[in-house]
Every structure is written in structure tokens, then in C-alpha cells.
Amino acid sequence: MGRLSIVNKPGIVESSWHYEDPTxxxxxxxxxxxxLLTLNPGLARxxxxxxxxxxxxxxxxxxxxxxxxxxxxxxxxxxxxxSLEYPVHAVNLEQTLARVSESWDQPFIVAVDAxxxxxxxxxxxxxxxxxxxxxxxxxxxLPPVGELHISGVVNVAGFLEHIVLQNTRxxxxxxxxxxxxxxxxxxHLSLTE
Numbered sequence: 001m002g003r004l005s006i007v008n009k010p011g012i013v014e015s016s017w018h019y020e021d022p023t024x025x026x027x028x029x030x031x032x033x034x035x036l037l038t039l040n041p042g043l044a045r046x047x048x049x050x051x052x053x054x055x056x057x058x059x060x061x062x063x064x065x066x067x068x069x070x071x072x073x074x075x076x077x078x079x080x081x082x083s084l085e086y087p088v089h090a091v092n093l094e095q096t097l098a099r100v101s102e103s104w105d106q107p108f109i110v111a112v113d114a115x116x117x118x119x120x121x122x123x124x125x126x127x128x129x130x131x132x133x134x135x136x137x138x139x140x141x142l143p144p145v146g147e148l149h150i151s152g153v154v155n156v157a158g159f160l161e162h163i164v165l166q167n168t169r170x171x172x173x174x175x176x177x178x179x180x181x182x183x184x185x186x187x188h189l190s191l192t193e
Contacts, residue, residue, distance in 0.1 A: 016126040019152070019176040024125065028150070028183025031127040033190060035148050036110070039129060043191065045108040048100055049075075049184065050145055051082030052113040052134045054089040059154045059168030062114035063088070065177035066150075066184070073185045082112075090135055093142055111146030112180065114173070116157035116164065123172065125152045125180055150184070152176045 015031035017024045040047065051067030053060040067083040081096060082088035088096045100107055111132035117124070131144035132151065154176070155168045 015128075016124050018123045019125055019179040020123065024179050025182040025186060028125060028127055028180060029186040029190065032110075032148075032150070032184060032187040035127060035129055036108075036187070036191070039147055040108045045106050046104045047079060047110060048104065048107045049080045049110045049112060050088055050096070050100070051080065052088050052093065052111060052132070052145065053082070054087050055084050057165045057168075058170050058173060059116075059165030060089075060114055061170075062152050062154055062173050062177050062180075063112050065174060066112050066181045069178060069181035070184060073181065075185070075188065090140055090142055093134065093145070097143060097145065108148075109146040110184075111149040112184075113149070113151055114154045114165075115151045116155055116161055117153035119156050121153045122155060123153065123176065125150065125176060125183075150180055152180060 015027065017027050021027070036043070036047070049067070049070065051063035051070070053063030055061050055064050061084075063082050064084045064087045067080050068085070070080045071083055081100070100109065111134070113132055113134050127150050129148055132146050132149035133142070133144050134140070135142040154173050155164045
């Protein structure tokens with residue numbers, strides 16, 4: 001079920017797995033640690049996890065669900081932004097990015113968000129280097145976020161994306177969010193040992 005492909009920067013591997021893979025959380029942990037240590041050597045910069053989305057749309061709730069779960073695991077609100085209670089979404093994204101820039105000197109932002117894709121990719125979680133472009137599925141012009149991102153394909157792209165996001169199965173999004181949050185949590189546990 002897993003797929004690995006080398007990307008442009010030496011030593012950086014892009015990874016993608018289906019959330020139902022029993023080892024998906026561990027694979028997310030490994031890919032996340034690899035990329036985080038490659039892109040942020042020695043963890044010299046403060047890591048801020050920005051979970052993007054809204055609880056007003058089932059498909060777009062992946063980010064806030066991940067953020068909420070990370071807070072339940074015990075990660076602090078200073079390192080996790082975006083939850084069901086305090087979502088980071090299209091309306092407040094620029095303000096949140098400005099607040100992060102004011103709060104930390106050159107923070108290393110990890111972005112987490114839902115995305116749409118091909119039918120055969122629904123349920124896949126990707127851990128990739130580079131920026132996340134939130135709002136792309138809905139053709140929104142939002143600022144790029146992060147230097148590392150994790151995205152989950154929650155439904156199919158290509159037609160009436162807004163309605164597709166509204167009609168995405170919550171159970172799928174919830175289980176995917178739980179797997180992503182567990183992978184991130186395991187990564188942070190292993191990095192702080």
C-alpha cells in the first residue's frame with residue numbers, strides 16, 4: 001500500500017500511504033522525522049504545526065481534527081495551531097501566519113490539511129517537503145504555508161468541489177485524522193527522547 005519516491009533535494013523522500021494500512025502511523029512518524037531533521041537540522045528552529053481547515057465542512061475538518069487530537073495527546077497550544085475549537089481557515093490564515101511570525105524567530109511550520117484527488121487516492125496520507133497551498137481545491141488564493149506538509153485525500157476532485165467537501169464521510173476523515181495525529185505524536189516522542 002505504501003509508495004516512496006525520491007524528490008529533488010538529496011536525502012529527502014516523499015511518502016504516501018493509505019490510512020487503513022496498519023503501520024501507517026509508524027510510516028508517517030518515520031517520514032516526518034526524516035524530513036523534519038533534514039529540513040530543520042538539529043531542530044534548531046521552533047516547530048509549529050498548523051492544522052488548516054474548518055469544522056463547518058466535513059471534508060475540510062481533517063486539519064482541525066488532527067490539531068484537536070494532538071492537543072489531547074498533550075502537545076501544547078504554542079506548538080499546535082488549528083483545532084475544532086480554534087480552527088485556522090481561509091478567513092484567519094493570514095492573521096495566524098502573522099501571529100506565528102511575531103511569536104517565534106523563523107519558526108519551522110509543518111502544515112496539515114485535507115485535499116481532494118483521484119478516486120484511487122482517497123484515504124491516502126502524504127508527507128512531503130515544501131509548502132502547502134491551502135484552498136487549491138476550491139480555487140481560493142491563499143498564502144502558501146510551511147516547509148513540510150502532511151495532507152490527506154478525503155474525496156474526489158474535479159467537479160463541484162465545494163459540494164464534494166460538504167458530502168465527505170466523517171468516519172473516513174475522523175479515522176484519517178487519528179492516524180495522522182498518532183504519526184505526528186509518535187514522531188515528537190521519538191525526537192524528544
